Amino acid sequence: MLVASESEMVQLGAHLAALLRPGDAVLLEGPLGAGKTVLARSVIRALAGQGEAVPSPTFTLVQTYEVPGAVLWHFDLYRLDDPEEIWELGWEEALAGGIALVEWPQRLGRYRPASALAIRIEPAPGGARRVSAEGGRLAGLWP
Ligand SMILES: Nc1ncnc2c1ncn2[C@@H]1O[C@H](COP(=O)(O)OP(=O)(O)OP(=O)(O)O)[C@@H](O)[C@H]1O
Numbered sequence: 001m002l003v004a005s006e007s008e009m010v011q012l013g014a015h016l017a018a019l020l021r022p023g024d025a026v027l028l029e030g031p032l033g034a035g036k037t038v039l040a041r042s043v044i045r046a047l048a049g050q051g052e053a054v055p056s057p058t059f060t061l062v063q064t065y066e067v068p069g070a071v072l073w074h075f076d077l078y079r080l081d082d083p084e085e086i087w088e089l090g091w092e093e094a095l096a097g098g099i100a101l102v103e104w105p106q107r108l109g110r111y112r113p114a115s116a117l118a119i120r121i122e123p124a125p126g127g128a129r130r131v132s133a134e135g136g137r138l139a140g141l142w143p
């Protein structure tokens with residue numbers, strides 16, 4: 001699907017938020033500046049409240065949010081040097097009943113969850129983004 005603008009990406013995040021359940025992991029793939037954090041922020045605000053401050057976890061690698069029925073974990077693994085370091089970030093707890101949004105999931109190596117929902121965002125001409133999604137329930141993302 002073609003997402004024409006940042007505001008459309010925010011709308012997509014609200015749709016995605018409505019599909020998520022505790023135990024879900026969403027992998028957000030795409031190059032630097034693709035819009036992974038824009039999408040994650042929109043999901044987090046849809047669930048935690050629109051006033052929520054959502055910094056990019058570029059340096060902290062993870063931020064957590066209380067949302068109804070779960071803790072939401074927002075990971076940015078760009079600076080993860082070794083997949084083993086994921087265990088120090090609460091990965092086990094995040095997967096056990098949390099909602100995990102993961103930027104740069106390639107860094108997980110063999111710990112990439114097989115059952116995750118995967119979303120790929122690619123730049124397209126004119127500030128648009130091409131977004132594709134894999135994983136059963138994500139079919140509900142497309143109108
Ligand atoms: N259609 C669009 N969807 C999303 N973001 C857009 C769009 N058009 C322009 N932008 C801009 O692109 C940038 C996306 O930045 P964002 O931090 O979300 O990228 P990222 O994929 O998380 O990058 P990084 O890998 O560095 O974490 C923002 O500055 C946003 O304003």
Ligand SMILES: [Mg+2]
Binds near residue numbers: 037038076103
């Ligand atoms: Mg980001």
